[in-house]
Amino acid sequence: MKKLMKKNLSTAAMALLLLCAADMPGRSEMQYAGIVPNPAAGVQTIIDKRPVLHSDGIKFGAYDPHGDFGAQSNVSTEALFLPWEDVDLETLRVADAYALARGRNMLISVEPWSWDVDWRLTSNELRQKVLRGDYDVNMRAIAQMISQLKSPVIVRWGQEMEDKSGRFSWSGWNPRDYIAAYKRMMDIVRQEAPGTEIMWSPKGEPGLQDYYPGDDYVDLVGLSVFGLERYDELAYNKHRTFAEALKQGYDLVAGYGKPVWVAELGYEGGDAYVRPWIETATLKQSAFPNLQEVVYFNDRDVHAWPFDLGRPDWRVVESVGN
16 A cells, blocks of 8 residues: 655656555455356466557557556557645646657546545545635645646546445535535636646446536546456456446436546456457447547556455556566
8 A cells, every 4th residue: 555645756757647546445255146267268368458549549548657658659648646635746747748748638637635544534524625615725736737737638536426335535425515526626727727628537337417517517528447357257247348338337428418538447357358358448439429538547456346356457568566
């Protein structure tokens, strides 16, 4: 578990991409039914599972703290995660220079908490303080820094708000309160960094519509789409394709008529499972006409998954030490 202390980030790598860190919930001890694992089906020989980028496909971006996509020229967006406490905002200038040198946009996911769990507020405490305006100064400082950056920026605030797993302190709030908080933060961004695009980014679960802040507060819609072979077996009794994993969330947001991104994408499993994801994640599909870009989450998950599956490693190449 990584912790950020109240001081400048200590290395250029951390400054560059603001590594995402959080606590991992305890694993479940329950037993589950599902497909019995087939050892042959889980064989892994693919050593680089980065998505195939089709010349006539949708755009591609990455959250890439390891730099695996650093030399790849056809990456449109550099994604990073930023807590609004306990971080040196000057590091955004380094990330900006990195993105600018590669001709990439920046997608900044602002997480309204500290990455140090010892300083983290309860969900109710955070909600009250945000709505009271106690954190306006934090968001204003971020927006003022964004206004000085040279790369085009998209701000994604308080993602996956409809998720009820307890993963995020801002998830599961009363929709009225979340919308008020989201609008308050986006108003600050627009005041301090006009021209910045804003992304409303649910996870893709039923009920997300209750959290929609209105067309005036959404330039882009972001969804989260992850494929984990063993999870699919246990939760769905089948292996899902990228299209199947995307469909629920996409269908729920398509009616807004906004450009849709997969703001977080990852997949892990045997060759037979991941190969279709590799080949289709950036493929234009008639079922998703508003899908504009997918952004790969190129790191190990920071949270344990259900069914005692631990923390999946979404990285496109094998992580050192695995």
